[in-house]
Amino acid sequence: MRLVPLTLLLLFAAAWPALADTADGDPKPEIKRDAAKPQPQNSVHTLRQIPEACARLEGMFTGQAEDPYTFAVVRISPTCQARARFVDAAKAKPSQATGWKFNDLIRVPNANCPSQQVVVRVWRKPAAVAPPALDAQGKSRIYLEEQKQAAAAGKLAAVPMYAATMAVEGQACR
Template structure:
């Protein structure tokens, strides 16, 4: 994961709350964040285990009122989880995902409009390696290469985020 994770996902329409009724209860409970001004990038959430930060921006344009990006926090950070595209992953509780967080961001210039970010987490049952003869938990390169070649590497946790804009558009 050397390249910067920038998944610039754009919102092209307004969702009138269709997701809100179907949302399960998130793991993290939070109040709406303070209203954000158009054209000002703001951090929505940091996910340290994925070496990622989610940033958002109200654009001030009716066609795409809000957009967000997943940005790598540091080039030297070693991720213990992956951030995947929610459109491809299709996260749901039936597929083993956990509804992790619901973030609501009001638009300062248009109080009836808010961006809603839904974050999903897929846990992985990771166990530390067995202890060797010296009582240390070690991974050996040759053994790991063989596991990778046989597609037997352990699963790692994953995160996915989807965004929608709820409420009336400004001037409507």
């Protein structure tokens, strides 16, 4: 009779790491990082670079009560050839149920207001990307006319995607 409670306790202890991935209920991110160093107001700072999407996430604490933090996705270089797309999280609605992976959790405290921090969640949707088959000369080539026809038919290969959400947490300072 005493084996049942003991067995349940052991099962719960074994499942605890999976149930409590993070303190705020997010799944465990693919990238493990500590909170960033506190950032001052009106100072633009880089949160993360995503080279495959030719994008950089940057933000700034504004000190304004109605809009305490500005957040932007900036193109790294006009000549960068992206191998992934950065999409609007509000439209994509990333979640593990829809094939997205929780990639990164970035926390940045406000240097002027220690009770406030910004939390950025980065999601990644992988795609099976493979180089084109080799042609008769043994080269992997992409032909413009074939790609135009595939695009017109809606049969382009999927590319990896990224999305990010931002939230300001904590008490606002005056």
